Amino acid sequence: MSGPRIIPEPIAQLPWLVILLVTAIGCFGLVVLYSAAGGSLTPWAKPQGVRFFVLLAGSLVLSRLPLDLWRRIAMPGYLVLVVALVLVELLGAVRGGSQRWLDVGFIRLQPSELMKLFIVLGAARFYELMPPAETRRFSGIWPVAAMIAVPAALVMKQPDLGTALMICAGGATVMFLAGVPLRLFIGGAMALAVAAPLAVNFVLHDYQRNRVLIFMNPESDPLGTGYHISQSKIAIGSGGIWGKGFLNGTQSHLDYLPEGHTDFVFATMAEEWGLVGGCLLILAFILVIRWGLNVAQAAQTRFARLTAAGLSTTIFIYVMVNLMMVMGLAPVVGIPLPLVSYGGSSQMTVLLCLGILMAIDRENRRPARW
Amino acid sequence: MDRPGRIMTEAAQAYSFSRRAFVLGTAQAGVGLMLAGRMAWLSIAQNEKYNLLSESNRVNTTMIPPRRGWLIDRHGVPIANNRTDFRVDIIPDRLEDKDRVLELLRRILKLDDEAMNRIRLDLEHAAGFQPVQVAERLDWERFAAVSVRLPELPGVQPTRGFARFYPAGPAVAHLTGYVGTPTAEQFKATHDQLLVTPGFKLGKDGLEKMLEPYLRGKPGAKRVEVTARGKVVAELATRPDTPGRNIRLTIDAGLQEYAARRLGTNSGSAVVLDCRTGETLAMVSMPAYDPNSFSDGISHLEWAMLSENDHVPLMNKVTQGLYPPGSTVKPMNGLALLEAGVGANDRVLCTGAMRVGTGVFHCHKRGGHGALNLKGAIEQSCDIYFYEMIRRMGYDRIAPIARMVGLGQKFDLPLSTQRYGTVPDAAWKLKKYKTKWTVADGLNASIGQGYVLANPLQLAVMAARLASGRHLQPSMLAHQVHLDAPALPVASEHLAVVRDAMFGVVNQGGTGGAARMLVPGVSLAAKTGTAQVRRITMAERRMGVLKNGQLPFKLRDHALLVCFAPADNPRYAAAIVLEHNGHTVRNLDAPLIGRDIMTYLFDRDRALASLAEGEPTWGGDIATRMRAEEAAYRAAHAPQPAAAATKTDAGAATDSPAVEAATNVSDAQAEAMATRDTDPEDAGDPNP
Known part of the structure; x- marks a missing residue:
């Protein structure tokens, strides 16, 4: 590193690209939750936002901890x-x-x-x-x-x-x-x-078996367990390319879409933001995960490599299973969309993953000690 | 690479890791693309399908039943119209917590126990998609009270609609028929949502049924935005209904109602035709049901009461009643005889009885009428004259003329049932009974008994055709009047003889003197008739024929009258048929009823005055009598609670078992009378 330092080194060293991406995903999630509540910060967007920034700060702190x-x-x-x-x-x-x-x-x-x-x-x-x-x-x-x-x-x-x-x-x-x-x-x-x-x-369990069977043929039970999948597909399909517009989703606002703020938040988003919104969100996740795999490739220890790749894949599986579920490609298994779905648990897990990944990234950039 | 024993070094491990991580990353990117592709498939390729589904989620469309077209009379007076109606229904499929909802409805709508009982019974029997009526004709306050508490009343649907209203009530029952809720079968056949829309009714009988396609109209649609829980969040554009067509009838509503009232307590019918066009001015069958209460839904009790009544109120006697026309066929017989070559002044000596083969045929006048020509025979309704003349000419010369004037004919009218009776001849008898025509058959037929059967409409057409000399076709719809009827293929001087004789029946000392009209300048021409429904044995004849008053209702003679007026320039023709009247009460007998109905057309006030005089002695007007009958029936039968249930399986009134039974009985009576030539001693017509 050369030249005068305006920004202190620890801050300049942060992987800003991925932090921005994650923040963008999180904020987009808040926008969707704001709409899902019928254009209101309560009951979801505000607590979710507070939690998000607290946890993000936490993960930045984590990234300063030694990987050891x-x-x-x-x-x-x-x-x-x-x-x-x-x-x-x-x-x-x-x-x-x-x-x-x-x-x-x-x-x-x-x-x-x-x-x-x-x-x-x-x-x-x-x-x-x-x-x-x-x-x-x-x-x-x-x-x-x-x-x-x-x-x-x-x-x-x-x-x-x-x-x-x-x-x-x-x-x-x-x-x-x-x-x-x-x-x-x-x-x-x-x-x-x-x-x-x-x-x-x-x-x-019976209810799990039902979900699997109904996933195979959601129309067999349009008002029962298949209702979730059917309504989610309706929300996504009716959004079209550009979506119905912010706050204009009918599936979510008129309560046809169940769990529109948690597991099926992607459908709520897709209805209002369309294919464009969906593709941008998927792209953002893919970029975050690719960054994680790159961190793994660059890592120097076996533990760091395996951890970075494993945690990236954990985030990936979160996203994949949730999206397949809401698009009717997988049974309803109750996995939220990380950073977007309302709820602290998945938020916490994913930001912990990110914290560790950033820690590994920090170690990667440190000059080799030999 | 998987060879056992290979030594894994750290460097090899790092190499393997980066290869596998690359594979993993590629696979993840592939999954990402797959997800984007899936999303594109849903939102582009299937966008239209899901848009529709999303709309059908969001928008709840309820049909607005179309306003039914009116039936109006020839002057534009409504015969069937619509009144605004606030009603409340329950859709059983959507009903939750039945007992709580019903209790709440009971309190809000102030329903009595009988109504609650009916609703519970109807709910048990209704198919889930069929609305069950809670209450109709609500006032605004109660209707509004239900409307505001809807969230607490799942499955309850208040509707502001229109209900059918028949201002003249029973007087038009058999003309218009009535409307009712579609049956479950009708819905299953078409799956037309309109049929299960609360408040929608379709024609069940009469003109309402026959003109259904014109009267129905097209439903409108009310669109609202609803949440998944059914809460309405916004009203969207509403498409108004297209009302059905108004249909003008040839009926004169005033005359129709007058005729219905004037029939009094009779079980009978009256038909009035316009002699110039064949238009039907009145077509009454009494007693009748109240189409207003039928259209609200018939209870089992009401149905049973009407079914058990020996006056058969469910039957449209105008077209479903078949009667031996009795002496009313004598003018027609006279015309046929003249056409067959009988001279107007050829005389027959009536001695009161006549022997044909082994049998004796009597005249209604025991001592005989002496020598009579045709006019005298019609005026005095002499049986012997017609026996003798028809014995000479053969009945096969009469039957074609009988058919020409309308007997045995079916008319092109919007009526659901027309029983058209019989004009017998040798060929018909051979076909039906496999026996040969006998002289006695012809003699019986010559006085309108035996195998001859006609409905009242045919008798009116006969009168109108004799009066006009034209082949008139009756009509009921103002846009379907059959104008320019051709002249009857008979000599006009023969018609003149017959008309003159009918004038004589009323005005020159004939049998119908009672029917003489009191309107200056207008005279009535008519022919009376009496039709026996039982045999008179020789023994009874010796002892003195039983008076009708001594006989049970069902055995009394029918009383008939055909007439037209003014006699010198016929304008209106009519037929009155009174079942089992027996000529027991003078102002309820056919001649006076015929006179008053005709009088209504020329001097309304005089006719109404005559009615005002008679009606109190018959137990009041129609509504009063019907209420009294219902009260008496309830008192006598102590109805079971289940009888309050709405009868949903009732077919058209005129198809009901009660009507079938009644027609079967009269058919059997007629047949028994017709085959009496096995016992020729009994023959005879005791009454004019």
């Missing part, structure tokens, strides 16, 4: 979350009914949400510790498989199909990038193809 800290808390953090998941399960059993959060006094902690993050950190940490030669052996595979299976099963039992799938996908991504033999993934995909119909019939 994450390396060290990866495994303990993972274990704590597994215990927390068990506790949640027990509490649910005691109180009757299902429960997803733990009340730890000042905040309601949802361990399954943080687990999306820590499965990536834990698996990356595991492969870092594993000697390279062991990676392709059975001893390099089954522990991670177990690390994925235990929380996934616990979350599945809550029951939260979407989060369980995301934990599996995040863990599997790290395994894939760590160099686990391809045939396992190909074989796994084939096994999944066989097992999925069986799972639909024997493992899933």
Whole structure:
């Protein structure tokens, strides 16, 4: 670096492009929530905005922390979350009914949400510790498989199909990038193809099975569970190229679109902003994720590489599953659109991911220490 | 690469990572493109489809039932019109928490127990999409009270619409018919949403049914923007309805109502035709139902009451009633005889009885009329004259003339049912009974008994054709009058003889002297008739024929009258047929009724004065009598609560089982009378 410094180095070093992109996505989300509330800051846009900027600031702070800290808390953090998941399960059993959060006094902690993050950190940490030669052996595979299976099963039992799938996908991504033999993934995909119909019939809850079956044929139940998908497609399809205009969406304002501010916020947006708005939003996410993968490519340690790629993919899976769901390409599994959907949990997870990614990015730019 | 035992170095691992990360990144970009493509498919290729769906979500279209076209009389007076109506219906499919909603409605609308009972029963029986009427003819306050509390009343639909109104009520019942809610079957056949729109009614009987396509009109649409929960957020442009066509009838509403009232307590019918055009001025069948109350929905109780009445109020006697025309055919017979070559002054000696083969045929006058020519025979209604002449000429010379003047004919009229009766001849009998025509058959037919059956409309046409000498076609719609009727193919001097004889019936000491009109300068020409519905045995004849007053209603004679006026220049013709009248009450007998109905056309005040004199003695006007009958019926039958339910399966009144039963009975009576030649001792006509 040369020349006079007007801006202090720590600030100049921040990855401004991605911060701007994320801020743009978040603000666009606030605009959509403002419209979804019928042109009102309450009840969604204002709290969501406050939370967004607080969490964004938090993630910038996180990015200043040394990556080593994450390396060290990866495994303990993972274990704590597994215990927390068990506790949640027990509490649910005691109180009757299902429960997803733990009340730890000042905040309601949802361990399954943080687990999306820590499965990536834990698996990356595991492969870092594993000697390279062991990676392709059975001893390099089954522990991670177990690390994925235990929380996934616990979350599945809550029951939260979407989060369980995301934990599996995040863990599997790290395994894939760590160099686990391809045939396992190909074989796994084939096994999944066989097992999925069986799972639909024997493992899933009735309401989950219904969602899957209705996804296959949403028109079969236009007023029941298929209603969500049908109305969402109507909202997106009727938006056209340019949309109906800000505050002019009828599907959302007249309450035809259910969950128009949470899981189906993309449909609310698409109705008013059309294909153009949708494509820009998808592009923004793709750019953020590409930046994350670039950070991973540039990272110097195995932990950093795997973590960066895994967290980017976690964000990607969030976006992909949600968009496929609202466009009628996937069953309704209850995954929000990160940074746009109303709700703190996903916001927090994604901004945590970004914080860690920025931390890795910061380390990448530091001159090599050898 | 997957060879076992390969040594994985850190460098190889880094290389593998960057390759796999590249694959991952490419796959993610691919998914991104796929999502954008999917979105483009939805929003461009399928934009139209989803726009429609979005609109149909947002916009709730309710039909506005079209205002039904009016039926007006020849002078423009409404016979059937529409009055503004505030009504409340329930759509069973949308009803939630039935008991709470009904209780709330009961309090708001101040419904009585009977109404609540009916609504509950109707709700149980209605198909879910069919609106169930809660109340009609509401005042504004109660209607508004329901309207403002709609959010608490799911499934309840207040409608401000139009209801059919028949100012003359029962007097026009069988002419206009009535309207009613479409049946579930009608909706299933067409799936026309209009049919399940609250307040929409279609013609069920009579002209309302026959003219339905013209009267209906086109529905309008009210469009509102609604939320998913059905809350209305905005009113959008409303398309007004196109009212149905108004249709002018040839009927004179005043005459129609007068005739209905003048029939009094009779079970009978009256038809008045214009002798110059064939236009139907009145077509009355009494007693009748009230089309206003039928159009509101008929209760089982009302239906049962009307079905059980021996005066058959559900039957349109003008076209569904078939009667032996009795002596009213004698002028027509006379015309046929003259055409067959009988001289107007050829005489027959009436001794009171006549032997034909083994049987004896009696005249109604026991001692006989002495020697009579044609005019005298018609005036005195002598049976022997016609027996003898028709024995000579053969009935086959009469039947063609009978058909020519309208008997046995079906007319081109917007009527749902026309029973057209019989003009018998040898060929007909052979076909129907496989037996040969006998002299006795011809003799019976010659006095309008036996196989001869006609409806009152045909009798009126007969009178009009004899009076005008033209082949008039009756009409009911002002735009379908059959003008320029050709002359009847008969000698006009023969017609003159017949008309003169009919003048004599009333004015020259004939049997119809009672019908003499009191209007200066106008005289009535007529022929009376009596039709027996039972046999008179020889034994009864010796003991003295039973008076009608001694007989049960169903066995009494029918009383008939055909007439026209003025006799010298016929303008109007009429037929009056009174079932089982029996000539028991003078001012309720056919001659006086005929005289008064004709008088109405020439001197309305005189006719009304005559009615005012008679009506109080018959138990008041039509509405008063109907109320009294209903009260008596209720008192006698202590109706079951279920009887309050709206009758939804009722077909047209004129198709009802009660009407079928009544026509079957009269058919059987006629047949029994006709086949009496097996017992020739009984033959005879005891009355003129």
